[in-house]
Amino acid sequence: MFRRLQTKLTVLYAGLFALALSLVAVSVYLTIANNAQQQVRRELTATGTVFDSVWALRTQRLRDGADLLARDFGFRAAVATRDAPTVESAVTNLRQRMGLDLAFLVGVDGDVVGVDPAKVDIDKLWSALDHEERAQGVFIVDGAPYQLISAPVMSPNLTGWIVFGARLDDREMTALERLSAIRLDAQVFDRRGETWVTTDKTADTGALGAVVATAMRQATAEPARLRTATGDSLVLVKRLMTLDGQTPAALVLRYPMALALAPYQPLMAAVIIAGLIGAALVVAASWALSRDIARPITALEAAARRLRHGEAAHVDVRSSDEIGRLSDSFNLMAAEIREREVRITELALRDAETGLPNHLAMEREIEARMARLAPGQQVVVAALGLDRFTVLRSAIGYALFTQLVREIGARIQVLDPEAVVGRLTTSTLCVISRLTALTDEVVPVVERALVDLAAPVRLGNELVDVHMSNGLAAAEAGGLDAPRLIEQAMIALDQARACGRKVAIFDPVAYGDPAGNLSLMSEMLQGVATGALFLHHQPKLDLRTGAITGVEALVRWNHPARGLLRPDLFVGMAEETGHIRALTDCVIDRAILDQRALRDLGHDLTISINISGRLIDDAEFADRAIEKIAASGARFCFEITETAVIGNPDVALGVLAKLNAAGIPVSIDDYGSGLSSLAYLKQINADELKIDKAFVLSLENDAKDALLVKSTIDLAHSLGLKVTAEGVESREALAMLQMMGCDLAQGYHIAKPMALEALVAFLGEQRLAETSAPAKARRRAR
Amino acid sequence: MKIASILFAVAMLAGSAQAADLTVAVRGPDGKPIPDAVITVYPNGQPTKGPIKFDWPYRVAQQNIQFTPFVLIVPAGAEVSFPNLDKVRHHVYSFSAGNKFELKLYGHEESRTVRLPAVGIAAIGCNIHDQMVGFIKVVDTAYAAKSDANGVAVIHGLPDGPVVAKVWHPYLRAPKNEKTLAVTAVRGAARETATIELRPGGR
Numbered sequence: 001m002f003r004r005l006q007t008k009l010t011v012l013y014a015g016l017f018a019l020a021l022s023l024v025a026v027s028v029y030l031t032i033a034n035n036a037q038q039q040v041r042r043e044l045t046a047t048g049t050v051f052d053s054v055w056a057l058r059t060q061r062l063r064d065g066a067d068l069l070a071r072d073f074g075f076r077a078a079v080a081t082r083d084a085p086t087v088e089s090a091v092t093n094l095r096q097r098m099g100l101d102l103a104f105l106v107g108v109d110g111d112v113v114g115v116d117p118a119k120v121d122i123d124k125l126w127s128a129l130d131h132e133e134r135a136q137g138v139f140i141v142d143g144a145p146y147q148l149i150s151a152p153v154m155s156p157n158l159t160g161w162i163v164f165g166a167r168l169d170d171r172e173m174t175a176l177e178r179l180s181a182i183r184l185d186a187q188v189f190d191r192r193g194e195t196w197v198t199t200d201k202t203a204d205t206g207a208l209g210a211v212v213a214t215a216m217r218q219a220t221a222e223p224a225r226l227r228t229a230t231g232d233s234l235v236l237v238k239r240l241m242t243l244d245g246q247t248p249a250a251l252v253l254r255y256p257m258a259l260a261l262a263p264y265q266p267l268m269a270a271v272i273i274a275g276l277i278g279a280a281l282v283v284a285a286s287w288a289l290s291r292d293i294a295r296p297i298t299a300l301e302a303a304a305r306r307l308r309h310g311e312a313a314h315v316d317v318r319s320s321d322e323i324g325r326l327s328d329s330f331n332l333m334a335a336e337i338r339e340r341e342v343r344i345t346e347l348a349l350r351d352a353e354t355g356l357p358n359h360l361a362m363e364r365e366i367e368a369r370m371a372r373l374a375p376g377q378q379v380v381v382a383a384l385g386l387d388r389f390t391v392l393r394s395a396i397g398y399a400l401f402t403q404l405v406r407e408i409g410a411r412i413q414v415l416d417p418e419a420v421v422g423r424l425t426t427s428t429l430c431v432i433s434r435l436t437a438l439t440d441e442v443v444p445v446v447e448r449a450l451v452d453l454a455a456p457v458r459l460g461n462e463l464v465d466v467h468m469s470n471g472l473a474a475a476e477a478g479g480l481d482a483p484r485l486i487e488q489a490m491i492a493l494d495q496a497r498a499c500g501r502k503v504a505i506f507d508p509v510a511y512g513d514p515a516g517n518l519s520l521m522s523e524m525l526q527g528v529a530t531g532a533l534f535l536h537h538q539p540k541l542d543l544r545t546g547a548i549t550g551v552e553a554l555v556r557w558n559h560p561a562r563g564l565l566r567p568d569l570f571v572g573m574a575e576e577t578g579h580i581r582a583l584t585d586c587v588i589d590r591a592i593l594d595q596r597a598l599r600d601l602g603h604d605l606t607i608s609i610n611i612s613g614r615l616i617d618d619a620e621f622a623d624r625a626i627e628k629i630a631a632s633g634a635r636f637c638f639e640i641t642e643t644a645v646i647g648n649p650d651v652a653l654g655v656l657a658k659l660n661a662a663g664i665p666v667s668i669d670d671y672g673s674g675l676s677s678l679a680y681l682k683q684i685n686a687d688e689l690k691i692d693k694a695f696v697l698s699l700e701n702d703a704k705d706a707l708l709v710k711s712t713i714d715l716a717h718s719l720g721l722k723v724t725a726e727g728v729e730s731r732e733a734l735a736m737l738q739m740m741g742c743d744l745a746q747g748y749h750i751a752k753p754m755a756l757e758a759l760v761a762f763l764g765e766q767r768l769a770e771t772s773a774p775a776k777a778r779r780r781a782r
Numbered sequence: 783m784k785i786a787s788i789l790f791a792v793a794m795l796a797g798s799a800q801a802a803d804l805t806v807a808v809r810g811p812d813g814k815p816i817p818d819a820v821i822t823v824y825p826n827g828q829p830t831k832g833p834i835k836f837d838w839p840y841r842v843a844q845q846n847i848q849f850t851p852f853v854l855i856v857p858a859g860a861e862v863s864f865p866n867l868d869k870v871r872h873h874v875y876s877f878s879a880g881n882k883f884e885l886k887l888y889g890h891e892e893s894r895t896v897r898l899p900a901v902g903i904a905a906i907g908c909n910i911h912d913q914m915v916g917f918i919k920v921v922d923t924a925y926a927a928k929s930d931a932n933g934v935a936v937i938h939g940l941p942d943g944p945v946v947a948k949v950w951h952p953y954l955r956a957p958k959n960e961k962t963l964a965v966t967a968v969r970g971a972a973r974e975t976a977t978i979e980l981r982p983g984g985r
Contacts, residue, residue: 154915
């Protein structure tokens, strides 16, 4: 809810105080209001009592006057003798003397003297007077309430009533109001029909009338509360005796609560002002207090955030309380964390043995440099490898070897003080040079530098010779990331060693795309299924008959995206990744179909199939191949690379024996290259030997090669093997091989590997040539 | 006796028919007897021609600050005496129409005489003593009687035949304090009950 501790504390304290103050204010108000109301109630009741006394006094005064007149002999005589003018003058005289509002005579026969008969309800008045001997009470005369007092006129029997009246008007009410201790408002209500009316009209007469009606119905003596738009009032309703006892009238005493509360307003205002000032003080105080509490905590929080981001985090809190101690602890902790971090970083970025920057440090350095590069500039990285390091390390020991690496690092630093030198692997150093572009001109510079570096190193008392190779790679900012750049430099180092050079720049073409190669295998398996893999056949010429007696089947792959792929790209990979068996199965199946197609056209050819060395010790494969070949009646020759047999010689020899038994001839491929040995020839029960094209290609130019070929042919023949020469690319070579007694020849001079349709066409041409002697003679001559 | 014999002779002379007695019992609504009610009977509805004489004295004494009797029946034109039997003096007056008089202060053992000419009422009071009230019923018929303490009034010697009988009381709640009785004819001994309502408080 609150994001800041200070706000939270302030709001909490201020809120509590405000609540307490509100409670105090409310209770003060309620007490005052209650007191005021009680006081008004008492005053109203007291005034009501006073009114009773006033009423009684006035009644008595009027009655006395009325009695006096009623007994006056002359007056009685005038009344009895119906001397109206005399009566009226007597009545008027007394009215004026007594200061009365009204005085008149009512005869027993209903005659009225002294008042306009139209203004008085005579019947009601007469029956009221007749009903009670000394009737008195409120009566409406001319639409206004009057207090009437009657006295009978006896002369000596009843001849009429003298009636005195006091009007209950504003003046009268004002007089009554003055008698009260409080400034109340007095009104007389009387009922006209069902409504209560008063002559003294005010805005809320209607509401007041309703209150009067209720009070009269319930005959309550307690003040009632009247709520109007102008404010609350307390209303005391006193029933007034009416003359006839039927039409009720009421004295209504009313006191506005606002007036009752008025004396307390300064008190209320004081309470509220004191409360507001108090609340403001509490807010200010708690703000200040909470700031003192919150400030160090805020500082600690900010410091902790800085610490998390690896920045310096020191909290400056000088208080000696818990927060101060916490801050001290925090500062200590932060310092220790920084120290440890520095150490860990150092360990993470240093090679423990030599103290040189490690792989990670070099990556960081590369990243840092890349961030500073101008457009078009490159970061150049060199991977400097110690050649034959295992031999060297065994010779001089681990400790000296490490010292040697350190020494070479120091030499590089001397040669190029701006370069950064790190250790990538045990035997490889990494140099990030100051160069900003990697071109071929760099290579001789580096070669010269390597000569200087390779000077013998003195380790203890001995001088040690050092040989080094160097791989170079470069990248622009946004090109490669640092690990890839280092990797490329390492690959370049491998490439240099592979080429037997001292320095090489990374060659992406030679390297290929390892990730792409992996996906290539699954695509190859799809190609096997969809028929994207097919065979090309290279004819083999029988040098004795001049006829094409066989072909070597070479697998081709028409990749859906990359087009026709070279076999050396995917065959070797299939061997490495274990897919060679599926590939070879496919080749066998194709070859069976192709051979059948050729046979149908009348060409009976042996198809030579290359069997990877890795399959030779796969008995299961051999069994299935033999079965398949037997079932289809195919005539195949298995060409096996001699290096292959080494894997599991016992199994391989068994397989070869099985092939022999099945009548499948075995050919030793690429003889003369690699680790060919005579022992090998002895061991393998082969039918054919294929001389590697390296010897054949330079046959006519190199006498030594010619001699080797000749003697190999002779050796093979001596062992009972037929000999095939590969790589026959010239007429001269072919002629020489014929002379040497070679059995079969294969090469571009005879025919390139070709698709089945082209092969059929080629064989047709051959057949035509064979049937014509001159052509045959010509071929012989070649 | 002399007067009685004369009356008797008159009655004999006048009444060609048989004489009848009317007994009227005056009661309140509650059945209580009401004294001092005056019954007047008019044979054939006609007042009596010639002089009328009742066999009671025409006299209202003031005794014990009271008029005695409270109600007196006199024929019109009768002379009524007002002897003062009290030790105090009285100032007797009447404002009644036709019978107005005023007997100013007179003392013990003094008597005054007033002639009351008008048929109707003479309400008499004392100007000194308010509580003193009396009534003189001035009649124009010879057949009138006042109810006794038992509320019974007897009128003797009425001629048989149709009558108009009325009851009057100073406080009777009716116009002129008078009501006509239900009886319309008498023969022999007739009995009648008059039920009347009085104003409370003696007004």
